[in-house]
Amino acid sequence: MTTKFMKEEVAMLYDSSKCTACKGCQVACKQWNVLYSPLGLNENKFTGSYQAPKDLNGSTRLIMTFEEKKTDNKIRPVEWAFGRRSCHHCTEAACAFVCPTGALKIESNGVVSVNKDICIGCEYCRMACPFDVPRYYATEETPKIDKCTMCWDRLENGRKPACVTTCQPGALHFGSREEMIKLGKQRVEFLKSRGYDKAELYGEKEMGGLHILQVCKFGHEAQGLPTDPKMSTMVSMSQLARPAAGLAAVATAGGLAISLIAAIGYRRKKLSVEEARKTWSDRQRKVGDELVVEELDKLKKEQSDQESK
Ligand code: SF4
Ligand code: SF4
Ligand code: SF4
Structure with a gap:
């Protein structure tokens, strides 16, 4: 109803x-x-x-x-x-x-x-x-x-x-x-x-x-x-992406971001992120995508700050 x-x-x-x-x-x-x-x-x-x-x-x-x-x-x-x-x-x-x-x-x-x-x-x-x-x-x-x-x-x-x-x-x-x-x-x-x-x-x-x-x-x-309050560090991809260096890190971070925000469990079960996303509601997808963009922007900024030092 x-x-x-x-x-x-x-x-x-x-x-x-x-x-x-x-x-x-x-x-x-x-x-x-x-x-x-x-x-x-x-x-x-x-x-x-x-x-x-x-x-x-x-x-x-x-x-x-x-x-x-x-x-x-x-x-x-x-x-x-x-x-x-x-x-x-x-x-x-x-x-x-x-x-x-x-x-x-x-x-x-x-x-x-x-x-x-x-x-x-x-x-x-x-x-x-x-x-x-x-x-x-x-x-x-x-x-x-x-x-x-x-x-x-x-x-x-x-x-x-x-x-x-x-x-x-x-x-x-x-x-x-x-x-x-x-x-x-x-x-x-x-x-x-x-x-x-x-x-x-x-x-x-x-x-x-x-x-x-x-x-x-x-x-x-x-x-x-x-x-x-923030999502726990377990789901913060910026924490995981930090050890990676160079511009490639940003791309890596994108993948990690989607994996982590999507579902850690999917990676453990060797299912693709795309499969995980299929089960999300429209709202989950929208918020997840926004978070990925936001975190990638932060990472890019950190990267360019480091390079300009
Ligand atoms: S706490 Fe949640 S589950 Fe419990 S009565 Fe209130 S709304 Fe229902
Ligand atoms: S919110 Fe407070 S006053 Fe209302 S039922 Fe719960 S404990 Fe009692
Ligand atoms: S919606 Fe989920 S993350 Fe938010 S308080 Fe409830 S259990 Fe925790």
Whole structure:
């Protein structure tokens, strides 16, 4: 079924200033997506933090994070900087570029979908992801990777993600990306007017634009979000091309660039880059090609700078 959420570029907005860290979203994610939790006695050890589990795992796609923030307020010297940790659905999704089977795919509405049927559990996506998101999910047959799917099955039926619909204080919103950016910016302005000078919207530009945007009340660092995240060096062809010398290096870099951005796994499986590209969506191809051109320009510049020295 083609619903409005499949036709337009969508995004989720998480507002840390409204979140009460009740974890209703974390539970809703488990329930809707039928993700098990260990139920045995003392299987979940107390870690000394409300953050539980401590990190994402094969059956946990979303966790609420509990960071503390010092303030200048004498009555309330420490405040919570609640955060949300899950896939960010990047426009330049490193995970999708390295996935050798096309199990991770950048859809036209911006969501990075997962097709578990063709995942081979190689974990290249985990190594490439700048946010360390995908997690290994051991099954009896082939191990798989799991991560947030933006509740793809709900979007297909015109319904908002499960985590969004459960949030009582209105900390989660879902709709067109344009609207979410507008809403996020309005909220940041409001917070700034209330003295939260570092309030900001995270995700408008990061990794080409994220589809999970976050209003960070105390700034992104307070929530443990990286500044200017980049594809891991594993997928950065400029790193690999650097040892090569001379003008030929630029051509070599082009080949490496396409191979690496396309999919490291394809080279290991001795399949051609062209074959890899056939499995990409139009969007993946466009972003991949742009990245190659950008990196080649950088390499050419480095080359001419070196020669003019
Ligand atoms: S349901 Fe809403 S308020 Fe509760 S933890 Fe999730 S985002 Fe925060
Ligand atoms: S956050 Fe990581 S797993 Fe999610 S789309 Fe971006 S690169 Fe892929
Ligand atoms: S969008 Fe769906 S899969 Fe993603 S965190 Fe929310 S409930 Fe979980």
